[in-house]
Amino acid sequence: MDFTLPPNNPEAAKYSQLGRAALSLRSVAENPQIETIQTLALLGGYRHMAGGKACIDSAWSYASFSIKLAQSVSISLFNRWYRDCALWGLDTKTVQRRRLTFWSMAATEIFFALHTGRPPSCSLSYVDCEFPIYDGQNSTKDEAATQLFKLWHFRSLKEWIIPACQHMMAVPGPNYQSLLALERKMLQETPPSFEFLTDPDTSGRPSREARSYIMSLLRVNTMMYIHRSFFAQAILDKPDNPFLSPYAHSYLTAYRCASTQLSVSLHFYNKCPLFFQRLTPFWTNAFTAAVS
Incomplete structure (x- = not known):
């Protein structure tokens, strides 16, 4: 870096x-x-x-x-x-x-x-x-924003991502209704705006852009992964019209999430190209979205 x-x-x-x-x-x-x-x-x-x-x-x-x-x-x-x-x-x-x-x-x-x-x-x-x-005392605005971001990141990890990963890796396979319930939970608990986790005075700084990138795509990226296998199943079930498959919801959700992933990635790359050129997870996510 x-x-x-x-x-x-x-x-x-x-x-x-x-x-x-x-x-x-x-x-x-x-x-x-x-x-x-x-x-x-x-x-x-x-x-x-x-x-x-x-x-x-x-x-x-x-x-x-x-x-x-x-x-x-x-x-x-x-x-x-x-x-x-x-x-x-x-x-x-x-x-x-x-x-x-x-x-x-x-x-x-x-x-x-x-x-x-x-x-x-x-x-x-x-x-x-x-x-x-984090009590926020004796902290600058940027330090407070970093602390709030960490707490939000840890909470989303515990409540969304680990359960999603456990569902996806289950044997003999993920329970579709459980994944849909997890998706509803993610949609209900995501705040309408993440501005409270950023400091406007740090706009353009790589650390601030990294936080904004993660906050913008954490839910979208997770949903893309949990629906990806059912996206493929919908195509296998009904190759001529996947919307007739029982997994049509996953087909549409995965497509929308992948499109959003690529659009947001392009936005942040244009804002801070020197930083995102070196951020391997950025390219991992973008490549996964492109393949999906």
């Missing part, structure tokens, strides 16, 4: 290699530290952003491994991150740090799971970790 350097520059690759070398000095699976878990999660993000062959597959592996290590942390020393750490009477700063780390890692891992068609590593039925608490 340093615009003075070319994308995928050798310096970034060098630090990635040094980070992996540092991790290999001892087993990361034995008494992992919080920094070890965060490093693995960051390496997953780097692998995806750097691109290259099978980048999203290796990124998913790193992200999933970091979640599993977080789940394996012993109660006596670190407690279980997927359980809320306030239960063990830790100080407020530690509680906040662990809550933020857990949900940030969960957000990264579920994104990779959704885009690779793999099951999520953490089921909500085992999670009672609360969201981090």
Whole structure:
């Protein structure tokens, strides 16, 4: 993200290699530290952003491994991150740090799971970790907007994306009525405007544009994924007229969501091309929409 350097520059690759070398000095699976878990999660993000062959597959592996290590942390020393750490009477700063780390890692891992068609590593039925608490005191407008964005992102992750991913990966297959119920929930709970999550004074800044891009497309992108398989089934059922298929709703919804995805992606690319050229998830979403 340093615009003075070319994308995928050798310096970034060098630090990635040094980070992996540092991790290999001892087993990361034995008494992992919080920094070890965060490093693995960051390496997953780097692998995806750097691109290259099978980048999203290796990124998913790193992200999933970091979640599993977080789940394996012993109660006596670190407690279980997927359980809320306030239960063990830790100080407020530690509680906040662990809550933020857990949900940030969960957000990264579920994104990779959704885009690779793999099951999520953490089921909500085992999670009672609360969201981090932000009081907004002594914060600038941009900091407050960032904090509100994180909370909204974590909530949508918990209530929309993880359930959608679990439905999609179910065996023998997703229950169509359950997916329609989830879709209705998403439509009812999405605020009419996301302006309260942005700071007008930061318009044009890459960080602000990234937040706006994610907020604009999180619901649309999720709906596109949950309806994509039924979109294909509608075409297989009635190739001459998919609207006669029992899955006609999915056919139309997936088409509309893909069209919106491409339109919004073009809008944000034109606003901040140097930034979105380097944002691999941006191209992953756009390519998926184009194929759909």
